[in-house]
Amino acid sequence: MVRTVPGVLTPRELDAWRGMLATHARVVAILDAELQEAHDLSLVEYEVLMYLLDAPANRLRMSDLADELLVLSRSGLTRLVDRLERSGLVSREPSAEDGRGFYAELTSAGRNLVSAARRTHLAGVRQHFTSKLATGQLASLAAAWRVVAE
């Protein structure tokens, strides 16, 4: 049984927590820089394009897209799609079924770019994160995330 002094974490708790913060910050910064360098894309832009790439017909309703993103508000998504549209990677199509709705849809340029970016990104994730961990460690990380999510 761990003693739980109020307002103090055990060294183990601290290591687990601050380690995640440090690792997350470091790795995400590297991956962001790599993506920027290789494809002139931020990590958030990449995320959006990725969801579209994996969606049927490479299109998703704005609101569905917003729901999938961990890290962007609805208005943030509006403006991010604005930018992607200006860059010719995405187009907005009004929804036939719902007069209020819009689809964001990959253009072929967007499809090409994100396919290449995915290779860069996944290679980066492997290089800077998963390749350093043994299979058992990967499994216990995954288990930990499940538990924390309840």
Added chain:
Amino acid sequence: MVRTVPGVLTPRELDAWRGMLATHARVVAILDAELQEAHDLSLVEYEVLMYLLDAPANRLRMSDLADELLVLSRSGLTRLVDRLERSGLVSREPSAEDGRGFYAELTSAGRNLVSAARRTHLAGVRQHFTSKLATGQLASLAAAWRVVAE
């Protein structure tokens, strides 16, 4: 041996990686909101005040402070300390040894606030993160972070 198809991660790798992203985003958002609610402090502001609280004489050179922070540039720190100074939580003192340097130093109001905020924050970390994990899981997380950091 894990097969490593270029540009594709195994499901285990994906779970470990995306789980960290999701957990980090979720927990940090909660902790930030709690701190904001209880003490009108953002997580970054809290971090800065924390380092000062733990420093000798509750003061640190701006540059030392910037080096400790995972998540803020030097100019970002300048402006963050500006805000903390305006709120009366911190004061800037010129360095006696180095004419270019400044110390950021906690005021007594700052000391009081961050002491209270620390209790809130650590309780939050425990509640939303570490308490859900068994001791062994905490240890293997910590070990994983060490490995990833090389």
Added chain:
DNA sequence: GACTGGTACTTGCATGAGCAACTATATCAG
């Protein structure tokens, strides 16, 4: 078919952040 309330998305505004350029001071070579 007009009201009512809800949903989809966008926009006005304010804010926090980084980069690069700047000022002031330190340090070092000769």
Added chain:
DNA sequence: CTGATATAGTTGCTCATGCAAGTACCAGTC
């Protein structure tokens, strides 16, 4: 001591973001 270079910190500019308010549309009620 002088000039060259580096370091500490700040500031101008630009940009991405969130919140709250706005517009347009949908669905249900009478």
